[in-house]
Amino acid sequence: MNTQTLISTIPHTSSWSISSSIIMIICNLLCIGLGRYAIKVRGLGPSIPTLGLQGFGLPELLATTSLGHIIGAGAIIGLSSIGITN
Numbered sequence: 001m002n003t004q005t006l007i008s009t010i011p012h013t014s015s016w017s018i019s020s021s022i023i024m025i026i027c028n029l030l031c032i033g034l035g036r037y038a039i040k041v042r043g044l045g046p047s048i049p050t051l052g053l054q055g056f057g058l059p060e061l062l063a064t065t066s067l068g069h070i071i072g073a074g075a076i077i078g079l080s081s082i083g084i085t086n
Contacts, residue, residue: 013080019085020085023072023076023079023085024068024072024076026072027068027071028064028068030068031067031071032061032068034064035064036056036060042056042057042060043057044059045060
């Protein structure tokens, strides 16, 4: 295969912009808020006292922000594919 064929098969991905970071932050905050009430068994791991969330520890934070990044990446890819974000 030549280089031109390889370049044409790579999909267009959006570059980093302030709008993509705002979308990611919003998705993460939504997932943290939902996880605060949806996780039934909380506080089994190390706690995070600086955030002011009683019973919401490091495992819960990692789980909710992981889900937030998955949803945020999907939202950014979806919005850029329909032309709303760049």
